[in-house]
Amino acid sequence: xxxxxxxxxxxxxxxxxxxxxxxxxxxxxxxxxxxxxxxxxxxxxxxxxxxxxxxxxxxxxxxxxxxxxxxxxxxxxxxxxxxxxxxxxxxxxxxxxxxxxxxxxxxxxxxxxxxxxxxxxxxxxxxxxxxxxxxxxxxxxxxxxxxxxxxxxxxxxxxxxxxxxxxxxxxxxxxxxxxxxxxxxxxxxxxxxxxxxxxxxxxxxxxxxxxxxxxxxxxxxxxxxxxxxxxxxxxxxxxxxxxxxxxxxxxxxxxxxxxxxxxxxxxxxxxxxxxxxxxxxxxxxxxxxxxxxxxxxxxxxxxxxxxxxxxxxxxxxxxx
Amino acid sequence: xxxxxxxxxxxxxxxxxxxxxxxxxxxxxxxxxxxxxxxxxxxxxxxxxxxxxxxxxxxxxxxxxxxxxxxxxxxxxxxxxxxxxxxxxxxxxxxxxxxxxxxxxxxxxxxxxxxxxxxxxxxxxxxxxxxxxxxxxxxxxxxxxxxxxxxxxxxxxxxxxxxxxxxxxxxxxxxxxxxxxxxxxxxxxxxxxxxxxxxxxxxxxxxxxxxxxxxxxxxxxxxxxxxxxxxxxxxxxxxxxxxxxxxxxxxxxxxxxxxxxxxxxxxxxxxxxxxxxxxxxxxxxxxxxxxxxxxxxxxxxxxxxxxxxxxxxxxxxxxx
Numbered sequence: 001x002x003x004x005x006x007x008x009x010x011x012x013x014x015x016x017x018x019x020x021x022x023x024x025x026x027x028x029x030x031x032x033x034x035x036x037x038x039x040x041x042x043x044x045x046x047x048x049x050x051x052x053x054x055x056x057x058x059x060x061x062x063x064x065x066x067x068x069x070x071x072x073x074x075x076x077x078x079x080x081x082x083x084x085x086x087x088x089x090x091x092x093x094x095x096x097x098x099x100x101x102x103x104x105x106x107x108x109x110x111x112x113x114x115x116x117x118x119x120x121x122x123x124x125x126x127x128x129x130x131x132x133x134x135x136x137x138x139x140x141x142x143x144x145x146x147x148x149x150x151x152x153x154x155x156x157x158x159x160x161x162x163x164x165x166x167x168x169x170x171x172x173x174x175x176x177x178x179x180x181x182x183x184x185x186x187x188x189x190x191x192x193x194x195x196x197x198x199x200x201x202x203x204x205x206x207x208x209x210x211x212x213x214x215x216x217x218x219x220x221x222x223x224x225x226x227x228x229x230x231x232x233x234x235x236x237x238x239x240x241x242x243x244x245x246x247x248x249x250x251x252x253x254x255x256x257x258x259x260x261x262x263x264x265x266x267x268x269x270x271x272x273x274x275x276x277x278x279x280x281x282x283x284x285x286x287x288x289x290x291x292x293x294x295x296x297x298x299x300x301x302x303x304x305x306x307x308x309x310x311x312x313x314x315x316x317x318x319x320x
Numbered sequence: 321x322x323x324x325x326x327x328x329x330x331x332x333x334x335x336x337x338x339x340x341x342x343x344x345x346x347x348x349x350x351x352x353x354x355x356x357x358x359x360x361x362x363x364x365x366x367x368x369x370x371x372x373x374x375x376x377x378x379x380x381x382x383x384x385x386x387x388x389x390x391x392x393x394x395x396x397x398x399x400x401x402x403x404x405x406x407x408x409x410x411x412x413x414x415x416x417x418x419x420x421x422x423x424x425x426x427x428x429x430x431x432x433x434x435x436x437x438x439x440x441x442x443x444x445x446x447x448x449x450x451x452x453x454x455x456x457x458x459x460x461x462x463x464x465x466x467x468x469x470x471x472x473x474x475x476x477x478x479x480x481x482x483x484x485x486x487x488x489x490x491x492x493x494x495x496x497x498x499x500x501x502x503x504x505x506x507x508x509x510x511x512x513x514x515x516x517x518x519x520x521x522x523x524x525x526x527x528x529x530x531x532x533x534x535x536x537x538x539x540x541x542x543x544x545x546x547x548x549x550x551x552x553x554x555x556x557x558x559x560x561x562x563x564x565x566x567x568x569x570x571x572x573x574x575x576x577x578x579x580x581x582x583x584x585x586x587x588x589x590x591x592x593x594x595x596x597x598x599x600x601x602x603x604x605x606x607x608x609x610x611x612x613x614x615x616x617x618x619x620x621x622x623x624x625x626x627x628x629x630x631x632x633x634x635x636x637x638x639x640x
Contacts, residue, residue: 024361025465028546030398030530031363031456033463036356041344043351044439046407046453050446078350087366089409089451119364122451126370131409131442131451133366136351143353145345210350226348 010104011088011118022084022137023117032119034085040137045075051128056172061099063190064130065106070192071213072132073114074264077199078211080144081136083116089131091124114194142203149208149227149269155289156275158195158266160241161216162253163188165260181243192264198283199266205274212263219267220297227269230294233258236302239286258299330424331408331438342404342457343437352439354405360457365395371448376492381419383510384450385426390512391533392452393434394584397519398531400464401456403436409451411444434514462523469528469547469589475609476595478515478586480561481536482573483508485580501563508561512584518603519586525594532583539587540617547589550614553578556622559606578619
């Protein structure tokens, strides 16, 4: 089976080569062709997942397809954007029909859930890895960045943290958990749900937003640095999932939430006055701290005292 | 050195995190933010280069950076587009400062030549490979596709073919050539020049366009298939570079031009009446054949007889 046939056969479901909507031309030409509504701006992000680094090998094709797209679309959520299209660069050691079919199905399920369409890509032979580039749109001037947090703002997250990090030993086959616990945690690792609607609801309200991929403290560090402020995280306010606490105990569950990665929940800052309307609309928001003048990220205990913590997140080229 | 520091340090030259122009926000946030002029459409393309498959390993960082970007931007030329920005996903076995610095310089030289800016990307640890996604813009409705060739159109190319395929044994250290020959051919392999200006000049004139990456005959096959026509290539009209003919002889030089890849010249069809204005503007255009009703790609000898030829191009997953 040739490269072109392979692309056509397995990715037809997620692709759209027909005219119409925002995608005027999809897979099959030198480039895809897209239109952007007037008064909207384009956002773009690229992520690579390497076998043995970002996911175990061998792994289930369906789960990988689902997760790879979710991880990338989460960056669109963090900008308050609406997804448009994505490209997929797939490097494979061999073309295995059953695996590819499952992968394409996983990709398609997540693409449907996120209303995003495959616009094109490349298939090459080599060690298994995937690079996805996602494109989204946002009303002009309303993109949410990391740089606007101001002293007095609240620090919030969009749901419980730590489940994906807790699931990692299960993913790697290095630990076992009761079946219901395992299912809940594995779902959060393999099928994170990009918080697109929350991101869009934060437009015009949040002062800084990102999605948590490297771990809460490391990612809060990015907001603190980009905004030139200090972020204070109240340890006891960090939302933990009951199954994780029951399985690992509160201390290790908290560690997963603070330093683990792969949560793909939004973390954001906003003026206190903007919290009530969001809460009234029943968004899953937990206030976990506040912004102050200064720099860095600081964890506070129940008495408000600053704790000494390592804030290192996952760092692909860290030498220590 | 951390992942974030690595990106910042080596790619600052090609990037632009400042406001202004089409790129409102570059490297450093969840996504880059771009504006698109009114009445323009967006084109996007993704290409992966894997070490040991698409380029030799080890290889010179500067040359690889230059070539990787040129190969991707060539897809924008084939759509008649103007480059806007690109993302780079770089997977490396280790962070080697000297190599990375050279790579970033090569990328920057080609980015300046093509007026394109680095918008973001990802750096991961793993076997060396690169995925670039390029974004460009084209006036609404004027993108050049592969699907419009009609019987009676001329088939043209934008310059000599075969040099990069001829250079491959030199690149791999499997052959030697006189120094001036080697330099000329190696330059065509390592530093192809995307034909952006030619692509833009073809807007409103050419009926089908692509850039030759898999080899002339294989790529003509893509036009034939997309347009539902037959393409006839006159063997003796295919433009060959004198140095290649002198080094390999006319038969092997022609083979490089017909079946070799990596030329990154434009191949296109256009109505005969549209040729003269392009020639008057001194575009480097050679007519190599014509479009007829039918299907497939056919090579004609000096008497106009169809020759039997293998038209297979480079195919990453071909089993034969």
